[in-house]
Amino acid sequence: MATTTAPKSPTSTKSARAAKSGANNRRWALIFAGAAILVFVFYQYLLPHLDQSVKSVFDSWLPISTLEESLVWIICAIGLNIVVGYAGLLDLGYVAFWAIGGYTAGWLMSSFFNNVDFSFFGVIPPQPGGIHINFWIVLVIAAAFCALWGVIIGAPTLRLKGDYLAIVTLGFGEIIPQVFYNGDCIGPACWNVSNGTQGIYPVDSMNAPKILPGMKGATLGIFDQPYKYIFFCLVAALCVFVSLRIREGRLGRAWLAIREDELAASMMGVPLMRTKLAAYAVGAAMGGFGGVIFAEYVGGVVPDRFNFSISITLLAMVVLGGMGNVWGVMVGALVLAWINATGLKQIGVTFNQVFHTSINFPANNYLLFGGILVLMMLFRRAGLFPEMRTKAVLEEDEVADDAGGTHLSDPEEVTA
Amino acid sequence: MAISAAQPVTTEDLALSAQRITVKFGGLVAVNDVTFDIPDKGIVSLIGPNGAGKTTFFNVLTGLYAPSAGTVTLDGQNITAMAPHKIAKLGMGRTFQNIRLFATMTAEENVLVAMHSHTKAGITSTVLRLPSQRREERESSDAALELLDFVGIGKRYDEYARNLSYGDQRRLEIARALALRPKVLLLDEPTAGMNPQESAAFVGFVHRVRDEKEVSILLIEHDMSVVMRVSERVTVMDRGEKISEGTPDEVRNDQRVVEAYLGRTGTEGSAR
Structure with missing residues (x-):
């Protein structure tokens, strides 16, 4: 070992890699922000004045409601990415937090609890009763509540690893929607906590500051979709921002270390349980955002929307986009959400028209998802836009798989 | 040689003290009643043939296994069966026999991970990049680069750990362990895979680490030339038991050690 001290490295300048990833993040952020503004301007100010035929094309192929739904998926996928992509914990029950x-x-934005009458800067409907709290406050409450549930669910399950963890999270992902499904008569007093299969409907419109020209009022109902869209975008942007910032800091490094080598991380002073729980809580909080926004988008909550396939679709989005890379995950979520909501249906309609067939495309969407995932694993294991560090590894692996390169940290070998 | 009961040292002078450690896996006794001390700022080695229980013993010290009996004291604190990350925080750094770096993190990030327990930025301050968090990051980064310089890979701070050469990976592991500001540094076969020149240079390096970072060092080592030159004291284990302890010279001449390594047959004529 060298006994001479190497010349002092430039400590004040940022590392080249950090600078590169910073530039990369700025570029992606600009692309997404630009696209979001463009879409808004187009749907709000241009489309209504365009020809009917153009309108119908956009209405069928890319309605603004699909974009809004995609934003819900994006927010949840970013949350799941923290758990799966950053910390490397396979979670198959993420739908629980969405629910x-x-x-x-x-609960907080409808007339559901009609025996109380409480409102706090909320949108109060004509009929009395219920709790009506401001949308933005509910957003914060839901995030905190979900984070709490993330910890409650995580505390017993995170002691498990790998496949076992996946199975247990899958269980929780089933239990929680079932609780809501059967929640119209809980306990001896037969409390109604969820209205059972009927769900809670309607949920109050959202309140938004009147910041844009032409906004009808400070309350956005289901028909003010382009305006809602811009606020959904802001929430998604917040999730991206939080993800990226945490990733660069102390906690993000600890998550990465756990993903790379759990044992070594614990030996280097990283408390495994706490760090994993933090990943669960942050991920769950974003699921809470997604849930509130989804309720706002649909105008209510219905239990059969929260099924297992949502967890799987979210996971597919994360894998397709590129685990660990927020931007890739956003692209993955956009693509799959669009295919799910309109793309497949429209492709089917066109296909059937051209070939005079009557194949039901949307009914086979899981076939398509399965196909996409198999192709991904064959040709692009790291996803469409892999994280820089993973990309380097995977590319090298393909080149030098048997060239005898030093492979670090075999997870099979338990100890020194 | 009555060294095997090296008791008269008071615990204040010991960086680490393991008293009568026994580890049983089912019916198998992997470590049997081993007492072992690391004096403050000392360099000691643990040797023994394969399967002697060295690694098991090591794992008890770092908290990976809970001993069936016995206590471990680090710098006066009882750390028996404490969680590994807590022991690490109290001042125990280690390297691994088969290198276990965080492969897709840069050298600098690897070291920064080990500073986790000494830093405290939370989620809010990280998201908002509060001044306290920024200062902490800057200080950590400076300290990390300094450590990388110390082990001689300062220029490669921005390289992914997996892209470093084998020797540099070994150096990075030591830098990472030192980032814990350990009182005791455990090196598990640090010269494995090194050529004789590198091993020779390593001896000097270990002394430099001890002197400049003021740590006590425990090595598990197979290379006898390294062990004999670097250690102030050597402990020999065989079949889960401590069979000898003393200065390198004393141990080298201990009949039981020779037997453990060469087998009884090799010394049959003189032993009986």
Whole structure:
């Protein structure tokens, strides 16, 4: 080992890699922000004045409601990415947090609890009763509530690893929607906490500051979709911002270390439980955002929207986009959400028209998802836009798989 | 040689003290009643043939296994069966026999991870980049680069750990362990895979680490030339038991050690 001290490295300048990833983040942020503003301007100010035929094309192929739904998926996928992509914990029950967030909105923004009459800067409907709290406050409450549930669910399950963890999270992902499904008569007193299969409907419109020209008022109902869209975008942007900032800091490094080598991380003073719980809580909080926004988008909460396939679709989005890379995950979520909501249906309609067939495309969407995932694993294992550090590894692996390169940290070998 | 019961030292002078450690896996006794001390700022080695229980013993010290009996004291604190991250925080750094770096993190990030327990930026201050968090990051980064310089890979701070050469990976592991500001540094076969020149240079390096970072060092080592030159005291284990302890010279001449390594048959004529 060298006994001479190497010349002092430039400590004040940022590392080249950090600078590069910073530039990369700025570029992506600009692309997404630009696209979001463009879409808004187009749908709000241009489309209504365009020809009917153009309008119908956009209405069928890319309605603004699909974009809004995509934003819900994007927010949840970013949350799941923290758990799966950053900390490397396979979570198959993420829908639980989406559901809890949705029902939080249902409880706090509707006439559901009609025996109380409480409002706090909320949108109060004509009929009395219920709790009506301001949308933005509910957003914060739901995030906190979901984070709490993330910890409650995580505390017993995070002691498990890998496949076992996946199975247990899958269980929780089933239990929580079932609780809401059967929640119209809980306990001996037969409390109604969720209205059972009927769900909670309607949920109050959202309140938004009147910041844009032409906004009808400070309350956005289901028909003010382009305006809602811009606020949904802001929430998604917040999730991206939080993800990126945490990733660069102390906690993000600890998550990465756990993903790379759990044992070594614990030996280097990283408390495994706390760090994993933090990942769960942050991920769950974003699921809470997604839930509230979904309730706002649909105008209510219905339990059969929260099924297992949502967890799987979210996971597919994360994998397709590129685990660990927020931007890739956003692209993955956009693509799959669009295919799910309109793309497949429209492709089917066109296909059937051209070939005079009558194949039901949307009914086979999981076939398509399965196909996409298999192709991904064959040709682009790291996703469409992999994280820089993973990309380097995977590319090298393909080149030098048997060239005898030093492979670090075999997870199979338990100890020194 | 009555060294095996090296008791008269008071615990204040010991960086680490393991008293009568026994580890049982089912019916198998992997470590049997081993007492072992690391004097403050000392360099000691643990040697023994394969399967002697060295690694098991190591894992008890770092908190990976809870001993069936016995206590471990680090700098006066009882750390027996404490969680590994807590022991690490109290001042125990280690390297691994088969290198276990965080492969897709840069050298600097690897070191920064080990500073986790000494830093405290939370989620809010990280998201908002509060001045306290920024200062902490800057100080951590400076300290990390300094450590990388110390082990001689300062220029490669921005390289992914997996892209470093084997020797540099070993250096990075030591830098990472030192980032814990340990009182005791455990090196598990640090010269494995090194050529004789590198091993020779390593001896000097270990002394430099001890002197400049003021740590006590425990090595598990197979290379006898390294062990004999670097250690102030050597402990020999065989089949889960401590069979000898003393200065390198004393141990080298201990009949039981020779037997453990060469087998009884090799010394049959003189032993009986």
